[in-house]
Each structure stands twice: as C-alpha cells, then as structure tokens.
Amino acid sequence: MSAPGRDTERIKWHCxxxxxxxxxxxxxxxxxxxxxxxxxxxxxxKELLAYEDNDLLDMVMGRAEPxxxxxxxxxxxxxxx
Amino acid sequence: MGNTxxxxxxxxxxxxxxxxxxxxxxxxxxxxxxxxxAVLSKVFPTRSHTVAAQGGVSASLGNEEPDNWHxxxxxxxxxxxxxxxxxxxxxxCRKACDAVVELEHYGMPFDRLDNGKIxxxxxxxxxxxxxxxxxxxxxxxxxxxxxxxxxxxYQRNVRARTQFFVEWMALDLICNQQGDVxxxxxLEMETGEVMILQAKATLLATGGAGRIYSASTNAFINxxxxxxxxxxxxxxxxxxxxxxxxxxxxxxAGVLITEGVRGEGGxxxxxxxxxxxxxxxxxxxxxxxxxxxxxxMATEIKEGRGAGKDGEYILLKLDHLGGxxxxxxxxxxxxxxxxxxxxxxxxxxxxxxxxxHYQMGGVPTNVQGQAIMPDGRGGEKIVKGLYAxxxxxCVSVHGANRLGTNSLLDLLVFGKSAGQQVVKDIAADVxxxxxxxxxxADKTMARLAxxxxxxxxxxxxxxxxxxxxxxxxxxxxxxxxxxxxxGVKKMLAVAERAKSTFIQDKSKVFNTARxxxxxxxxxxxxxxxxxxxxxxxxxxxxxxxRSDFPNRDDVNWMKHSLWFKEGNRLEYKPVQLKPLTVExxxxxxxxx
Numbered sequence: 001m002s003a004p005g006r007d008t009e010r011i012k013w014h015c016x017x018x019x020x021x022x023x024x025x026x027x028x029x030x031x032x033x034x035x036x037x038x039x040x041x042x043x044x045x046k047e048l049l050a051y052e053d054n055d056l057l058d059m060v061m062g063r064a065e066p067x068x069x070x071x072x073x074x075x076x077x078x079x080x081x
Numbered sequence: 082m083g084n085t086x087x088x089x090x091x092x093x094x095x096x097x098x099x100x101x102x103x104x105x106x107x108x109x110x111x112x113x114x115x116x117x118x119a120v121l122s123k124v125f126p127t128r129s130h131t132v133a134a135q136g137g138v139s140a141s142l143g144n145e146e147p148d149n150w151h152x153x154x155x156x157x158x159x160x161x162x163x164x165x166x167x168x169x170x171x172x173x174c175r176k177a178c179d180a181v182v183e184l185e186h187y188g189m190p191f192d193r194l195d196n197g198k199i200x201x202x203x204x205x206x207x208x209x210x211x212x213x214x215x216x217x218x219x220x221x222x223x224x225x226x227x228x229x230x231x232x233x234x235y236q237r238n239v240r241a242r243t244q245f246f247v248e249w250m251a252l253d254l255i256c257n258q259q260g261d262v263x264x265x266x267x268l269e270m271e272t273g274e275v276m277i278l279q280a281k282a283t284l285l286a287t288g289g290a291g292r293i294y295s296a297s298t299n300a301f302i303n304x305x306x307x308x309x310x311x312x313x314x315x316x317x318x319x320x321x322x323x324x325x326x327x328x329x330x331x332x333x334a335g336v337l338i339t340e341g342v343r344g345e346g347g348x349x350x351x352x353x354x355x356x357x358x359x360x361x362x363x364x365x366x367x368x369x370x371x372x373x374x375x376x377x378m379a380t381e382i383k384e385g386r387g388a389g390k391d392g393e394y395i396l397l398k399l400d401h402l403g404g405x406x407x408x409x410x411x412x413x414x415x416x417x418x419x420x421x422x423x424x425x426x427x428x429x430x431x432x433x434x435x436x437x438h439y440q441m442g443g444v445p446t447n448v449q450g451q452a453i454m455p456d457g458r459g460g461e462k463i464v465k466g467l468y469a470x471x472x473x474x475c476v477s478v479h480g481a482n483r484l485g486t487n488s489l490l491d492l493l494v495f496g497k498s499a500g501q502q503v504v505k506d507i508a509a510d511v512x513x514x515x516x517x518x519x520x521x522a523d524k525t526m527a528r529l530a531x532x533x534x535x536x537x538x539x540x541x542x543x544x545x546x547x548x549x550x551x552x553x554x555x556x557x558x559x560x561x562x563x564x565x566x567x568g569v570k571k572m573l574a575v576a577e578r579a580k581s582t583f584i585q586d587k588s589k590v591f592n593t594a595r596x597x598x599x600x601x602x603x604x605x606x607x608x609x610x611x612x613x614x615x616x617x618x619x620x621x622x623x624x625x626x627r628s629d630f631p632n633r634d635d636v637n638w639m640k641h642s643l644w645f646k647e648g649n650r651l652e653y654k655p656v657q658l659k660p661l662t663v664e665x666x667x668x669x670x671x672x673x
Contacts, residue, residue, distance in 0.1 A: 009591035013248065013270065016124055016302050018132035018231075020335055023301045024421060053132050054228050061416055 008034065011042070014049045022053055025060050029081040037074075044074040088266075088522050089276045092514055093119045093244075095503050096265055096280040098251040098307055101129035102227070103471025103492035103499075104286030105234035107450070110500025112241035116507065119278055120238075121249040121267055123302055123596075127231050130288055130300045131492070134227025136204060137219035138184075138489035140177035144198040145217040148209060150174040153218065155211045155666055157487060161480025162623035162633065163668040164320070164641070166657035169476045172448045173487075173494045180493040181220055189233040190222050206484045206673070219486045230489060250596060251306060253525040254283060254314040254467070257518050262314070262452075262466035264517075266525040270596060273589025275529065277522055279514060282466055282503040284450070285311065286496065289440035289472040290607040291324075294557070295549035296436040297335045298327065307473040309603025311444045312610065313524070316464060317454055317643035317652065319475040320442035321607065322615035323624045325483055326558040328375040330436025332394035334421040338414065338433060343367045345410045347399035349378065350430060351386040370673070372558075375435040376626060379559035382434070389432060396430035403427070435558035439483055441624065442614075443475035445643065450474070450499020455643065455652055466515075468503060470495040477641065480656075481623020532598055538583035541598045548575045548601075548608050556612050562629045565616045572612040573649075579605045610644040617651055618642060623671075635668050 011034065015026035026049075037045060048056060048071055058064035060078055097108045100122035111118045122129065141148040154174040158165055185191055185199065192200040201217040209216040222229035238245075248270040255263045255277065264279040290305025291297040308318055329338045343349075348367040351357050361377040362369035369377075378395045381387060388396050399407060399414075404427035407415060418426045445453050447463075450470050456462035471492040478491055555568025579601060584594040620634035621627050640653040658665045 006588065006590040009593050010271075013591060013593050013596075016128075016300075018124070018128040018130050018300055018302070020133070020298055020300045021421070024334055024336070052228070053128055054225055061413075061420070063413075 011046065011049070014046075017053050019053045019057055022057055022060070025078060025081060029078050032081055033077055041074050044071055047071060048074060048078070088526075089274070091119075091276065091278055093117045093278060093280045094507055095119075095282040095284060096121065096278045097284045097286055098265060099129070099286035099288060099471075099473070100126035100245065101286060101288050101471065101492070102131040102230055102234065102489065103496035104284070105231065105238055106493055106496025107284050107286060107468075107470055107500040107503070108243045109234060109238050109241055110497055111503055112238060112243040114504045116504065117244075119244050119246055119280070121246045121251050121265070121278070123248065123250050123306075125247055126235050126245065129231060130303055131227045131231050131489075133298075133300065134230075134489055135224045137202065137221035137226050137486045138181060138230070138493065139204065139207060139218045139484075139486035140181040140220060140490065141174070141218060142178050142181065142199060142201060142220070144194060145201045146209065148216055148218060150177065151663065152209055152211060152216070153177065153207070154660070156207050157478060157484050158666045159212070159669070159671055160206050160482055160484035161478070162482050162671050163480065163635070163639065164323075164477070164622060164656055165480030166477050167660040167665055168657045169448050169478050171660040171663060173478050173490060176494045177490050180490065180497065184230065184233060184493065187233050187237050190229055191220050192222060204485045207486070226489065250599065251310060252528075252599060253522075254310050255279070255517065255521045256314050257515065260315065260464060261515065262464060263515050263521070265310070266522045268596075268599070270591055273592055273595070275522065275526070277517070279517060280466075281507050281510070281514065282468060284499055284503065285444055285467070285469040285473050286471050287473045290604060291437045291440060293548060293552050293604050293608040293611065294324075294437040295553040296330050296332065296434045298330060298337055298436055298438045299335070304600035304604050305473070305607040306600065306603045307469065308443065308610075309606040311452070311469075312606040312646040315645070315647065316452060316467070317445060317645045318442060318607070318610045319445040319641050319643055320477060320481075320614070321610040321644055322618050322642060323441035323481050324437050324611065325439040325441065325624050326375055326435045327438050328371055328378060328435050329397060329433040331418070331422045332389065332432035332434045335436050336417060336421040337436065338397060338417065338431060339411070340371070342397060342399055342411055342414060345399070345406070346402055347397055349374070349433075350388075350396040350398050351381045352388040352392065353386060355386075357381055357386070372626065375558040378435055379557055383559075383561060383564070394432040394434045397433045398430040399426050400428050400430070439488065440472055441475070441477070441479040441481065441483055443473045444469040445641075446470070446474045446476050446495075446499075448476060448495070448498060449502035450495055451502060455654070461654070468499045470499040475641075481625060528602070532582070532584060532595060533587060535581070535583035538581040539578045541582050541584065541594065541601050544575060544578045544582060545601050545604070547578070548572070548605060551575060552608050552611065556615050558626065560615060560625070560627045562627070565612070568612050569616050572609050576605050576609050606646060609649065613649050614642040614644050614651065639668070
C-alpha cells in the first residue's frame with residue numbers, strides 16, 4: 001500500500017537535500033519503489049530521511065551502517081536503486 | 082486588482098530568505114540584536130547546500146606558517162582575474178581571522194594542531210608573499226566543513242530564538258512606487274497558502290543557481306530563487322556570465338570525479354578512442370590545469386568527437402591502472418562511478434563532462450550587503466530595504482573566478498556584515514512599518530492563478546530540460562561565438578515557453594509540481610541573464626572563456642555586467658580597483 005494521500009508528496013519533498021548525490025539516489029528510489037512500499041517500509045524510509053545529509057550519504061554509499069538494524073532492508077533498496 | 086487585503090499578513094523587523102550559511106549568519110546577527118526575524122527556507126536549514134562544502138574556509142591566521150591578510154587579498158584579486166572589487170576583497174580578507182575565531186567560539190569543531198590552534202592546510206591559489214609559494218591557509222573540519230558550519234550556526238540561531246519558516250518558498254519581493262522593498266510574498270508548502278511577510282528589511286541568501294546547467298554539482302534546491310525575485314522586481318543581476326566549472330563531473334549526474342584520477346594516471350578519450358590531450362598539451366597532457374583540460378573537452382564535444390549517443394560526453398579511462406591500484410589510491414571512486422555512472426572503472430571508462438559548480442555573479446551589493454543599482458543619472462543608489470549575501474550576492478569578491486575556500490569565508494563575512502547593516506538601518510529609521518501598496522501581491526497571485534487554472538501548455542520538465550541543454554551546449558565552460566548567438570535565440574524561446582507552463586496536480590497541500598514550476602521561473606531568469614551577459618562580453622576573463630576573444634581585454638572590459646530583465650538590457654559599471662586602505666593591485670597576466 002502506498003503512503004496515503006498527500007503524504008507521498010511530503011515524502012518526495014523531504015528527498016530534496018543539500019547534497020546532489022542524495023538528490024540523485026533518492027529520486028531513483030522514489031521513482032522505483034515509493035508506490036510499492038508497505039506502510040512499515042514507508043515509516044522506515046521516513047526515518048532514514050530524518051538523518052543528516054552526510055550521515056545518510058555514508059549509509060547509502062556503504063561507508064556506514066545504521067545503528068538501528070530495522071532500517072537495513074529499506075536502506076538496501078536505496079543502495080541498489 | 083488590489084486583492085492584497087485578502088491575503089494573510091505578518092510583520093517582522095527582518096525577513097531572511099534562505100537558511101544556508103549566509104542566511105544563518107545574517108539571521109544570528111539580527112536575532113542577537115533582539116530584532117523580530119523570520120527565516121524562510123525551502124528545506125530544513127541543515128539540509129541547505131552549504132552542507133556540500135568540503136574544502137574549508139580561508140583565513141590568514143598564520144597558525145602553520147607566517148601569513149597576513151594582504152597576501153590573501155593579493156591571491157583573491159589575482160584569482161578573480163582582476164574583476165573582483167578590491168575594496169570588498171580587502172574588507173573580506175581583513176575580517177577573515179575574526180570570522181573564523183568567532184565561529185570557533187560558537188563551537189565549530191575545527192581540526193586542530195597539537196598545540197591546540199586551528200589546523201590549516203594548503204589550497205589551490207593560496208600563496209605566501211604575493212605568489213611566491215603555496216601556503217597553509219584553509220581551516221577545515223575534516224571533509225565536512227560546510228556541514229559543521231551549518232550545524233554550528235543553526236544551533237546558535239536556535240539559542241537566539243530566530244523564528245524559522247521551514248518548507249516555505251519566497252515567491253516575490255514586494256516593492257512600492259519608489260522601488261523600496263517592503264517584504265516578500267511567500268508560499269507555505271504544507272498548506273499551499275500564500276502569505277505576505279512584511280518587513281523593514283529583506284535579506285536574500287538563496288545561494289547559487291547551478292541547476293541552469295544539465296551538468297551541475299549543485300543540489301536540486303539551487304534554483305536561484307532570490308535572483309529570480311530580484312530580476313522580476315527590476316533589480317539588475319551582476320556578472321552572471323561567470324560560472325566556475327570542474328572538468329570532470331559524471332555525465333548526466335554531475336557528481337564530481339576527483340582530479341586525483343588523472344594524477345594517478347587516468348586519461349581522457351574522445352569517441353574515436355584518441356587520447357586528445359596530447360594535441361592540446363603535448364607535455365603535461367591530462368595533467369594540464371583545470372581550464373586547459375575543460376577547454377579541450379568542450380572543443381572535442383563541440384567538434385563532434387564526443388562519445389555517447391548524442392556525442393555529449395568524454396571518456397575518462399582508468400581501467401589500465403587495475404582494480405587494486407584504483408581501490409588503494411582512489412578510494413571511493415569505484416563506488417561513485419558504479420552508483421552515478423553505472424560503470425565499474427576497473428573495466429570501463431567513466432563518461433564525464435565539464436560540470437558547473439559555483440556562481441560568481443548575483444544581486445549587486447556593497448560590502449554592507451545593501452543591494453545597489455544604477456540610479457539612472459550615472460551614479461548608484463541603494464535599494465532601500467533589500468540586502469543580499471553569499472552566493473546569490475555579487476559584492477564582488479570573486480570577480481571572474483572564485484578562489485577555493487573563499488565561498489565559506491564570503492558567507493561568514495558578508496552574512497554578518499549585512500546583518501549588522503540591517504540592525505543599523507532599522508535603528509536609524511524609527512518610522513513604523515512602511516505602508517504596503519494595494520497591489521502588493523497582485524503579480525504573484527496572477528502567476529499562481531495562471532498556474533492553477535491552466536489545463537494545457539508546456540510541461541515544466543520539458544522546458545527545464547531544454548533550458549539546461551541549451552545552457553550546457555551554448556554557454557558552457559568554453560564559449561564559441563556562433564554557438565552563443567544561437568544560444569541567445571534558444572534561451573529567448575525557452576523563456577517564452579516558460580510563460581505557459583502547466584501542471585496536472587492542482588491540489589494545494591504539498592504540491593511539489595507547483596513548487597517546481599515556480600522554481601523554473603527563477604531558473605529561467607538566471608539562465609537568460611547568463612546567456613545574454615556572456616554573449617555580450619567580448620573577451621576571455623576568469624571563468625568566461627571565448628574561442629574568438631582568447632585574451633583578457635582590460636581596456637574595454639574591466640567592468641561589471643548588469644543585466645536587467647526588462648528588455649533583456651545590459652549596462653556596465655566599473656570595477657572598484659581602489660582598496661579601502663592599501664595600494665591597488667595592478668592587473669597582471671594571471672599565471673600560476
């Protein structure tokens with residue numbers, strides 16, 4: 001199930017970042033996966049988006065792992081997007 | 082007309098548009114002076130593009146070796162290719178040490194020497210004793226200087242109770258008959274509602290607009306909103322032909338591939354597999370300076386020898402180094418290439434193009450951050466109520482070419498200076514809030530109404546793509562006269578098309594399509610100003626590099642361009658060669 005109503009739009013805007021690398025990765029992720037994320041996955045994605053840019057980029061590039069292991073599955077989707 | 086009274090209105094002493102480094106530094110000055118400040122930002126402040134600055138901030142602290150501000154000033158003047166205003170450059174270089182120390186006191190986690198002082202490292206173009214040898218002048222927080230700076234300034238603003246309007250987009254300046262600026266009309270993204278933020282001072286700190294190019298290192302938010310607002314309000318944009326490019330960004334993405342790749346033995350190929358740098362720089366080949374490499378790449382592409390379906394890129398080959406050497410000497414490059422170019426450089430070349438990085442031009446200001454423009458009688462006047470700082474301003478310390486690490490210094494020094502001037506101006510002008518004209522928001526509301534009602538027209542993405550392609554092909558790192566003339570025509574057509582954009586999504590709440598349409602309006606102003614200013618400047622200086630006028634022309638062109646939206650008109654104003662207290666640095670050939 002996709003994020004209800006305008007929440008999808010809000011998430012899309014939160015994919016606008018200070019780092020171009022994240023803009024690019026998140027744009028691909030949104031195009032490929034956002035519509036098919038489960039509610040749980042959507043919440044995890046929002047949690048990932050709450051990270052600071054450089055920390056999130058480190059995770060996306062595989063230079064760091066999230067402290068919270070529950071984030072791993074969605075992070076893997078982002079890494080392969 | 083005159084429906085302003087129906088629009089919600091709030092009053093502030095000052096409105097700051099943009100919450101990157103310069104906006105936050107200015108806002109801090111205002112909030113600590115107990116003014117009522119609103120800071121508008123499209124994204125959460127610590128996600129501003131300042132976060133991408135890695136190199137450092139320069140100051141002649143002399144912690145590593147003797148240094149002084151006058152050497153820094155010389156380097157900056159020379160780096161600007163003598164288009165920088167020497168009064169502004171003296172102002173900035175003299176204040177650099179205080180700006181860095183102040184930031185340190187705010188809690189900025191600078192790297193340190195064993196003796197506890199701030200560590201400094203060398204950076205391109207920074208020298209001791211007027212060009213004698215490289216000097217360690219850049220202060221950094223690992224490779225996260227911009228990130229650390231944003232966080233430090235944001236925390237300080239929270240402490241000072243600055244009021245943030247996050248996910249708000251400023252749309253237009255409000256002006257009265259005299260051209261005084263009285264605040265902004267802004268859009269709250271969450272509700273889609275429009276509000277008037279009336280203010281005694283409006284400070285633009287919206288950063289650069291590198292998204293006018295298809296190859297850009299800039300984040301998507303860098304759409305020149307402040308420049309578009311200024312241009313629509315009749316304020317000229319200064320020196321917009323000057324954009325700094327990096328030779329090797331990933332084609333189609335913009336992510337930079339470090340020059341270290343060529344240092345380690347990687348080289349560039351055209352579509353015929355020819356190592357073309359041997360023709361342009363027979364001795365140093367791919368290790369020639371940035372501008373030589375970028376010019377050669379642009380020439381190969383222009384002459385039809387680019388690789389790719391449309392011949393639009395150059396190939397950076399490094400597979401001959403072997404995977405092990407690449408991993409050891411160029412850590413991270415394989416991951417970047419795989420993720421953003423979809424190639425493994427251990428087996429395939431990386432498609433690269435010269436990539437836009439930094440905007441030297443912007444809203445013309447003096448060193449106090451006050452917006453200035455021609456008064457129509459041969460002089461200059463201050464635009465009452467309007468200020469600008471950082472990459473969106475042109476003060477001009479970077480002239481035709483910015484020296485590395487001076488961008489972070491610029492936003493600290495002039496963010497503070499603009500803030501101080503606002504405090505002073507508000508204290509001096511005891512009058513209450515100036516009256517808003519009845520039609521304060523009419524133009525903005527008409528623009529929104531058109532967008533909300535149009536059911537057919539141009540797609541925002543199509544017009545944006547055409548703009549980016551046009552700018553990349555016709556006004557890139559190396560500029561050809563025939564191509565620029567064609568580019569002017571194409572950009573005028575793009576600007577026409579941009580007037581009839583339409584969006585499918587008509588909802589109000591978090592309508593990102595609407596925001597992107599409004600951003601495009603701003604980008605188009607910037608692209609047009611760049612194209613027209615570049616076409617007119619018949620010389621090569623700093624980042625403006627023309628095939629038909631290969632040399633700097635100090636007799637005819639040592640002057641700043643001023644582009645006016647109305648009529649796409651250009652005026653010029655002299656470069657300020659006279660510093661504040663010292664002798665001028667006379668123009669010399671810029672060789673390193």
